[in-house]
Amino acid sequence: MDFQLSEEHRLIQETARRIAKEKIAPRAAEMDETGEYPHDIFAAFKETGLTGLTIPQQYGGSGAGMLALALAVEEVAKYCCASGLMLLLSALPSQPVMLGGDERQKKLIGEGIASGNMKGAFCLTEPNVGSDAGNLETRAVRDGDDYILNGEKMYISGGTVADYAIAFARTNGTPGPKGISAFIVPTNTPGFKVVGQDRKMGVRGVPTADIVMQDCRVPRENLVGGVEGEGFNHAMLTLNSCRPVVGARGVGLAEGAMTYALEFARNRMAFGKPIAELQAIQFMFADMAIQIEAARMLVYQGAWRVDQGLFGREHAVYLSIAKAHATETAVKVSSDALQILGAQGYMMDHPLERHYRDARQLMIVEGTSQIQRVVISRALLDRQLVYP
Numbered sequence: 001m002d003f004q005l006s007e008e009h010r011l012i013q014e015t016a017r018r019i020a021k022e023k024i025a026p027r028a029a030e031m032d033e034t035g036e037y038p039h040d041i042f043a044a045f046k047e048t049g050l051t052g053l054t055i056p057q058q059y060g061g062s063g064a065g066m067l068a069l070a071l072a073v074e075e076v077a078k079y080c081c082a083s084g085l086m087l088l089l090s091a092l093p094s095q096p097v098m099l100g101g102d103e104r105q106k107k108l109i110g111e112g113i114a115s116g117n118m119k120g121a122f123c124l125t126e127p128n129v130g131s132d133a134g135n136l137e138t139r140a141v142r143d144g145d146d147y148i149l150n151g152e153k154m155y156i157s158g159g160t161v162a163d164y165a166i167a168f169a170r171t172n173g174t175p176g177p178k179g180i181s182a183f184i185v186p187t188n189t190p191g192f193k194v195v196g197q198d199r200k201m202g203v204r205g206v207p208t209a210d211i212v213m214q215d216c217r218v219p220r221e222n223l224v225g226g227v228e229g230e231g232f233n234h235a236m237l238t239l240n241s242c243r244p245v246v247g248a249r250g251v252g253l254a255e256g257a258m259t260y261a262l263e264f265a266r267n268r269m270a271f272g273k274p275i276a277e278l279q280a281i282q283f284m285f286a287d288m289a290i291q292i293e294a295a296r297m298l299v300y301q302g303a304w305r306v307d308q309g310l311f312g313r314e315h316a317v318y319l320s321i322a323k324a325h326a327t328e329t330a331v332k333v334s335s336d337a338l339q340i341l342g343a344q345g346y347m348m349d350h351p352l353e354r355h356y357r358d359a360r361q362l363m364i365v366e367g368t369s370q371i372q373r374v375v376i377s378r379a380l381l382d383r384q385l386v387y388p
């Protein structure tokens, strides 16, 4: 067992840390207030190759892997969880193609994402289905050498700036997951429309979009992997593989919140001494550190598992545990950190109320905390997770 990061991992971590401190930290509050996508931050990721970490070298990326992406996301999320999501979006809409696409599709999407010349969006959720994605209603009907897509997708991260969408749609009458296929849909395809942008509580730097596909025609070659009925599998493997990176957003956020509160507590006086000298406050920090360290280990181990190819159904439990624990840690730690600032924590002059609002997103996206517990308890009952 080796807990040391490789030289490559350390370099990626340092690069992300530098961008986070120099470019992201000064812009984080403004991004939150304006709700505008920060193209300058994306440019910094692009210039330093951080958009290609999970893309294999033969398709234009560095092939550094999911642990590398988790490390970069952790650094960025210390200051801005939305910027962590921007980086995560290099993987979420490219993984379905990297996992299930044909060579041409992998080259197209891999090179586009790694170079930063393309942005993607992962379009699974619909007005009538979120957790129950196997029952999605968007249709793709074969018409000669094309498919025609009709349906609506909701809450799509990065949907307003994406060049292509991975859209999941039902391709035959088969109900449930087996009837679902994945398509690469360029967002300039006639009939593909962003019809709304959500007014949301946090993570406001990356807008989420309401998308309608109306008689949206794509060539058959855009069916991911060229085989109908594989889409749900691609979606689940993608979500499994990205779960540690959602967790990394939580770990980074918690670290940033705790660090900020710690500095505050050293200087804030009450009853004649800094509040950092009160044992009640010290124990709050100790609890934060316990949760953060546990979450970090789970996230790194989960990402390492993904890099070993261990993210199929039988391994999903570890990824769900990492996601659930790290995202719930983010909520708890940001709440406690805010509390330590007292009234000041509640004010927008400090970043903690933003961290707290941002953290709440993490327990919902890419499988809610409840859905992670469905996966975890199923693994226990099916004897996939055993302690012999």
Ligand SMILES: Cc1cc2nc3c(=O)[nH]c(=O)nc-3n(C[C@H](O)[C@H](O)[C@H](O)COP(=O)(O)OP(=O)(O)OC[C@H]3O[C@@H](n4cnc5c(N)ncnc54)[C@H](O)[C@@H]3O)c2cc1C
Residues within 6 Å of the ligand: 121, 122, 123, 124, 125, 129, 130, 131, 132, 154, 155, 156, 157, 158, 200, 203, 208, 361, 364, 365, 366, 367, 368, 369, 370, 371, 374
């Ligand atoms: C900011 C933001 C960004 C998002 N980005 C994207 C994106 O890029 N792409 C995308 O496709 N989607 C995206 N989503 C959607 C997100 O993935 C869904 O919101 C999530 O999967 C939950 O679906 P739902 O909101 O429809 O809740 P529902 O599925 O309706 O669930 C409602 C409640 O019931 C619980 N529940 C449901 N089923 C079960 C069960 N079997 N057991 C126990 N409890 C259950 C849930 O945990 C939840 O508390 C985003 C959402 C947000 C908030």
